Amino acid sequence: MPNYWLMKSEPDAFSIDDLKRLKHSPWDGVRNYQARNFMREMKEGDLVFFYHSSCTPAGIVGTAKVCKSAYPDHTSWDKNSAYYDAKSTPDSPHWFMVDVEFIEKWPSILTLAELKQNPELTEMLLTKKGSRLSVMPITQSEWEYISTILKK
């Protein structure tokens, strides 16, 4: 059984179209411990909602799957990277990434406003006030409701 996740990206930095073009990509630059811990729980074959944040409108734009489980994020010890963190070294990595593979871009975005309107989804971390996590778990029922009911 796969587990289900939601991952946020600013489309100006990395969009679902970028992932579609590349077919698969490392998901680097996560610098939040809670998000990192969720990524370390990810297994190959886990399914991911791809979410566009900091844009208009924000929302889920498609699906992807985990194609490589967590491994050290080398950008964390690259001094030329915007994601550099002096605490992280190759011998003692603090930060991790997974690789994700494109599955599908939906015909239209499922906006945050629409998600918030659904009583079935009020327990989602995403729709909670003040939630800023960029990587979060999704329950199986939420996954099925969103991907099979809302999108069909």
Added chain:
DNA sequence: GCCAACGTTGGC
């Protein structure tokens, strides 16, 4: 651009 909410840092 604003700002609420949250996470991190660092003095004590």
Added chain:
DNA sequence: GCCAACGTTGGC
């Protein structure tokens, strides 16, 4: 370990 100050996220 507490908590004020600061930095960041991300919707609006």
